[in-house]
Amino acid sequence: MKKLFLITFIAVAMVFTNACSDVKESKTTMTKAIDPANMDLNVKPGDDFFRYVNGGWLASNPIPPEYSQFGAFHVLLDKNQEDLKSIVMEVSADKLAKKGSVDQKIRDFYNSGMDTVKIDEVGIAAISNDLEAIQKLNTKAELAGHVADMQKVGINPLFYFYVSADQLNSSMNIINFYQGGLGLPDVDYYTNTDERSQQLRKDYVDHVSRMFALAGEVEFVANSNAETVLAMETALANTSKTRLERRIAEENFYKVSKEELVQLCPSFDWDLYFQTLGIDETGEINVGQKNFIAGISAVIDKYSIEDWQTYLTWNLLDASASYLSSDFDKQNFDFFGTTLSGQPEQKPRWKRVLGTTSNGLGEAIGQLYVEKYFPPESKQRMDQLVKNLRISFADRIKELDWMSDTTKIEALAKLSAITVKIGYPDKWKDYSVMEVVPDSYIKNVRSANVFEFNRELAKIGKPVDKSEWGMTPQTVNAYYNPTNNEIVFPAGILQPPFFNKDADDAVNYGAIGVVIGHEMTHGFDDQGRKYNKEGNMQDWWTEEDAERFEAKTKVLNAQYDNYAMLDTLHVDGALTTGENIADLGGLNISYDAYQMSLHGEPAPIIDGFTGDQRFFLGYAQVWRNNIRDKELMRRLKEDVHSPGEARVNVPLFNLDVFVNAFDISPEDALAIETKDRAIIW
Ligand SMILES: [Zn+2]
Numbered sequence: 217m218k219k220l221f222l223i224t225f226i227a228v229a230m231v232f233t234n235a236c237s238d239v240k241e242s243k244t245t246m247t248k249a250i251d252p253a254n255m256d257l258n259v260k261p262g263d264d265f266f267r268y269v270n271g272g273w274l275a276s277n278p279i280p281p282e283y284s285q286f287g288a289f290h291v292l293l294d295k296n297q298e299d300l301k302s303i304v305m306e307v308s309a310d311k312l313a314k315k316g317s318v319d320q321k322i323r324d325f326y327n328s329g330m331d332t333v334k335i336d337e338v339g340i341a342a343i344s345n346d347l348e349a350i351q352k353l354n355t356k357a358e359l360a361g362h363v364a365d366m367q368k369v370g371i372n373p374l375f376y377f378y379v380s381a382d383q384l385n386s387s388m389n390i391i392n393f394y395q396g397g398l399g400l401p402d403v404d405y406y407t408n409t410d411e412r413s414q415q416l417r418k419d420y421v422d423h424v425s426r427m428f429a430l431a432g433e434v435e436f437v438a439n440s441n442a443e444t445v446l447a448m449e450t451a452l453a454n455t456s457k458t459r460l461e462r463r464i465a466e467e468n469f470y471k472v473s474k475e476e477l478v479q480l481c482p483s484f485d486w487d488l489y490f491q492t493l494g495i496d497e498t499g500e501i502n503v504g505q506k507n508f509i510a511g512i513s514a515v516i517d518k519y520s521i522e523d524w525q526t527y528l529t530w531n532l533l534d535a536s537a538s539y540l541s542s543d544f545d546k547q548n549f550d551f552f553g554t555t556l557s558g559q560p561e562q563k564p565r566w567k568r569v570l571g572t573t574s575n576g577l578g579e580a581i582g583q584l585y586v587e588k589y590f591p592p593e594s595k596q597r598m599d600q601l602v603k604n605l606r607i608s609f610a611d612r613i614k615e616l617d618w619m620s621d622t623t624k625i626e627a628l629a630k631l632s633a634i635t636v637k638i639g640y641p642d643k644w645k646d647y648s649v650m651e652v653v654p655d656s657y658i659k660n661v662r663s664a665n666v667f668e669f670n671r672e673l674a675k676i677g678k679p680v681d682k683s684e685w686g687m688t689p690q691t692v693n694a695y696y697n698p699t700n701n702e703i704v705f706p707a708g709i710l711q712p713p714f715f716n717k718d719a720d721d722a723v724n725y726g727a728i729g730v731v732i733g734h735e736m737t738h739g740f741d742d743q744g745r746k747y748n749k750e751g752n753m754q755d756w757w758t759e760e761d762a763e764r765f766e767a768k769t770k771v772l773n774a775q776y777d778n779y780a781m782l783d784t785l786h787v788d789g790a791l792t793t794g795e796n797i798a799d800l801g802g803l804n805i806s807y808d809a810y811q812m813s814l815h816g817e818p819a820p821i822i823d824g825f826t827g828d829q830r831f832f833l834g835y836a837q838v839w840r841n842n843i844r845d846k847e848l849m850r851r852l853k854e855d856v857h858s859p860g861e862a863r864v865n866v867p868l869f870n871l872d873v874f875v876n877a878f879d880i881s882p883e884d885a886l887a888i889e890t891k892d893r894a895i896i897w
Contacts, residue, residue: 222686222687222695222696222697223696223697223735223738223744224693224694224695224702224716225693225694225695225709225731225734225735226289226538226693226857227851227854227855227856227857242604249712249716249718249720249723249822249830249832250715250723250822250823250825250834250837251831252394252823253272254269254270254272254273254837254840255268255269255270255271255272255273255833256268256270256271256272256275257333258271259271259552260832261879261880261883261884262750262878262879262880262884262885262886262887263280263884263885263886264865264885264886265832265836265864265865265868265869265878265886266839266860266861266864266865268486269833269836269837270836270837270839270840271839273343273837273840274840274842277368277840277842278842279842280841280843281559281560281561282559282560282561282562282563282564283518283559284553284557284558284559284843284844284846284850285841285842285843285847286841286842286843287839287840287841287843287860288713288837288838288840289692289841291412292692292708292709292711292712292713292714293692295625295711296690296692296708296768297567297570297571297713299585299588299589299690300570300574300581300585300690301566301570303581303584303585304322304323304326304570304573304581304838307319307323307584308322308323308327309321310323310328316648318577318580318647320652321577321580321647321650321652322573322577322580322581322662324653324654325572325577325660325664326570326654327570327571327578327654328585328652328653328654328655328656328657328659328660329539329565329568329569329572329573329657329660330566330569331655331657332542332565334655335539335540335541335542335657335869336542338347338541338542338656339455339540339541340430340431340537340540340541340544342539342540342541342658343532343533343536343869344658345722346360346532347431347529347532348590349362349365350362350529350532351525353521353524353525353528354521354887355521355522356483356516357485358488358519359484359485359521359524360484360485360486360489360492361485361488361489361492362489362528363489363528364488364489364490364492364493364530365492366528366532367493367669368666368669369662369665369666369669370535370661370662370665370666370668371532371535371536371663372396372397372531372535373396373527373528373529373531374395374396374397374452374512375394375395375396375397375504375508375509375512375681376393376395376396376444376466377391377392377393377493377672378392378394378672378697379391379392379672379673379675379676380392380675380680381680381699381700381751382471382500382502383469383502383747383752384471384753384755385466385752386680386699386700386747386750386751386752387679387680387750388677388678388679388680389675389676389678389679389680390471390499390500390501390676390677391495391498391499391500391501391502391676392501392502392504392605393501393503393504393509394468394504394505395452395456395457395504395505395508397449397452397531397564398452398453398456398537398725399418399420399424399445399449399530399531399534400416400420400449401556401850401860402459402853402854402855403453403456403457403458403459404458404459404853405417405420405453406446406449406453406454407450407453407454410577412849413713415416416555417446418557419551419555420446420551421442421443421445421446421482421552422442423442423547423551424441424445424446425438425439425440425441425442425556426438426529426547427530427533427534427537427544427547427548428441428442428529428530428533430543430544430547431529431533441526441529441530444523444526445481445521445526445527445530448506448515448519448526448527449527450515451515451518451519452508452511452512452515453867454511454730455507455508455512455514455515456505456508456511457505457507457508459791459853459854460657460790460791461858462505462876463743463791463793463794463856464743465698465743465746465747465753466508466746466753467505467837468504468505468864469502469638469753470502470503470504470505471500471501471502471746472500472503472507472878473501474486474490474498474501475501477501477503477509478707479553480503480506480509480510481509481510481512481513481515482513483512483513483514483516483517484512484516495673495675495676497676497677498676499676501786502678508879516641529628534548535599538568538572539572539657539658539661540658541865543675545562546562547785551560555846556803556846556850557844557846557847558844558845558846558847559844559847569657572661574661574688574690575664575688576648576661576663576664577652577664578645578688579641579644579645579647579685579688579689580644580645580647580689581690582587582640582644582681582688582690582707583640583644583689585689585707586639586640586689586707589707590639590640590689590707590710591717593717594639594715595638595639595709597715597717597766598638598639598705598715598728599622599636599638600637600708600776601724601725601728601729601732601809602638602732603701604738604809604812604813605729605732605733605805605806605809606631606632606634606812607812608805608806608808608809608812608887609631609733609736609805609807609897610628610632611808612804612805612897613628613631613723613806613897614628614629616897618761618764618765619761619765620758620760620761622758623756623757623758623761626748626749626756626757627740628747629749630701630740630748630756631736631739632748633701633749634701634702634703634736634739635682635700635701635702635703636702636703636704636705637685637702637703637704637705638705638811639689639705639706639707639710640685640689640706640707641683641684641685641689642683643683645671647667647681649667650664650666650667651663651669660726672869680699680721682700682702684826685704685706686704687704687706688706688708689708690706690707691706691708691709691710692706692708692709692711693706693708693709694706694709694734694735694736694742695730696735696736696738696739696744696810697751698738698739698744698747698751699747699751699752700741700747700751701739701750701751703732703735703736703738704735705728705731705732708748709728709731710728713727713834713837713838714727714728714731714838715727719834720819720820720822720827720830721810721813721814721819721836722819722827722828722830722831723810723828723830723831723833723834724834725806725807725810725813725831725834726806726810726830726831726832726833726834726835727834727835727837727838729802729806729809729810730802730803730806730835730838731802732802732806733798733802733804733805733809734798734799734801734802734804735798735802735807736796736802736805737798737801737805737897738794738816740801740897741793741794741797741798742765742766742769742793742794742797743794744794747767765896766893768894768896769793769797769896771892771894772789772793772796772797772800772870773789773790773793773796773894774789774790774893775866775870775888775894776788776789776792776793776796776858776862776866777789777790777891779792779858779862779865779866781848781852781859781861782845782848782849782852785848785849785852786852787852787858787859787862787866788852788853791855792855792856792857792858794856795856795857795858796858796866796867797896797897799858799863800867800870800894800895800896800897801896801897802868803835803868803871803896804871804897805897806831807831807873808829810827811843814827826877828873828876828877829834829877829878831877832868832874832877832878834897835864835868836868837863838859839860839863839864840860841859841860841861843859843860865886866886867885869886869888869893870888870893870894870895875887
């Protein structure tokens with residue numbers, strides 16, 4: 217859950233799309249830094265740089281049926297899954313692994329998920345105790361206790377619970393809530409009135425109804441349950457903040473005492489809730505979205521206990537579907553995979569089970585992963601890159617014409633205070649208390665959730681452990697965490713095409729260098745700038761600085777707003793602003809660092825491309841990606857990151873050095889007039 221609140225480099229993949237494909241690039245393609253065969257030299261760089269760099273690759277890599285989009289990330293994810301599989305297979309071969317050992321846990325977790333005969337045989341009985349418990353609820357007063365019980369095993373009706381740094385006192389942990397309780401991916405799926413949204417709601421009701429039918433309800437009950445679910449979720453959506461509102465840091469922070477919480481939302485029995493969780497002293501609580509928590513009260517009042525039983529049953533079915541028998545699993549994929557994202561085929565089971573195992577025993581598998589696949593010299597080279605990026609970012613801050621000297625002092629202090637984590641954590645999570653059994657996949661998934669939930673509970677009121685990681689080492693992603701003022705690069709992303717130990721510096725600075733710069737600037741983007749160097753929410757900008765920054769941001773937002781992706785659908789400049797600022801800043805900072813690394817010597821020309829050209833080619837190839845229309849539509853609405861194509865075709869045209877490197881002329885389709893260019897960092 218915590219991952220939701222980290223600022224990531226790419227969107228955290230949805231459960232059913234997080235695995236990988238059988239389509240692979242050969243090792244030689246992977247390590248050849250720039251392969252001209254992947255380009256389309258017939259396209260003019262200034263008309264469509266994305267296709268100039270990636271056209272050859274895009275044409276020869278149609279999206280495999282088990283994907284909703286397919287690009288450089290997915291190729292790397294795929295390689296990663298093969299690596300993880302070899303680890304799990306090796307461990308699984310040890311039939312004598314001692315009960316309670318890490319090997320036994322990895323082996324039994326994975327094998328229990330692969331035993332579809334057993335899973336199908338058990339069917340819905342795997343959750344019959346939970347279904348009965350819901351049926352036994354007699355009054356709405358009991359609701360809170362049951363919600364707590366479900367949250368403990370990783371099912372989240374109504375809202376999310378987690379424990380993390382107090383935004384005003386970032387060294388201490390407090391309880392946090394976050395709005396939730398929706399089956400569809402976001403609030404506007406319930407509130408939008410366009411035709412596609414209306415159709416999706418119909419499809420959703422259909423899906424919910426089928427799931428109830430699979431659970432044994434007769435058709436008319438299943439249908440009416442589905443209508444109830446949609447009505448209740450719509451009521452929750454109406455009191456929720458939109459994705460755009462949730463981007464704003466202070467819109468998600470409202471600290472209350474337990475007494476104030478009770479006043480805010482009187483119809484939920486908070487005493488019973490905390491008691492069921494085993495929390496005696498709550499301390500202060502960040503309720504996240506104040507109006508949402510207040511709004512829950514009215515929704516509780518409005519619906520009967522029978523309706524709530526229906527809602528809770530739906531939450532149970534929805535959260536369990538992937539781990540139940542194949543009929544549930546298939547129905548779940550048909551809606552979330554095919555209908556929502558346009559993905560024709562589900563990924564092979566081994567990839568999905570491997571993904572779940574790799575989440576559930578994240579650092580146990582991570583430890584084996586880095587031993588085998590993360591060379592120590594990668595860490596050293598990354599240290600050097602980060603050091604150079606930090607210097608070039610500092611130099612750029614000093615030279616900014618729009619930032620006052622007083623704010624610059626604070627900005628430089630924040631930059632030098634950024635903690636950098638590379639590869640894997642210094643200390644590993646201890647999984648010894650987590651029980652893994654050989655014969656029940658869903659029990660194991662729950663066990664993993666209980667393990668994480670108990671870790672959360674143990675943090676309440678305690679100092680923040682700043683050494684903790686929010687992603688596993690095998691994750692192909694990176695993040696900035698504002699309350700720790702830290703940038704984190706798991707081992708998984710330190711591979712080609714991001715980080716290529718065989719590549720020239722130009723390509724590495726264009727790829728992983730920009731990722732590093734991107735993460736650094738998150739501490740200074742439209743939201744990150746609201747946190748000081750200790751990670752506390754505090755405004756350290758002068759009013760004039762903030763105004764000039766916002767004016768520059770607007771220029772950049774407009775460029776993305778104008779970028780058409782599909783028919784009339786454009787990128788949402790406001791939704792993606794933080795990520796766009798980070799991409800633009802990352803490019804400028806990393807380009808300077810690259811120049812520094814040359815020490816005044818000319819860069820080698822390789823395959824006919826200059827150093828500057830290879831820097832930008834290295835950047836653009838990271839974003840090669842084919843995407844299905846439905847998935848694109850979904851992401852344009854939900855993803856705070858712009859699509860890969862826009863991440864190439866918009867920011868680069870603001871850079872003089874890019875314009876010069878590829879002789880972009882003012883007549884070219886993507887050219888931006890000098891006066892309209894955006895430079896922030
Ligand atoms: Zn980012």
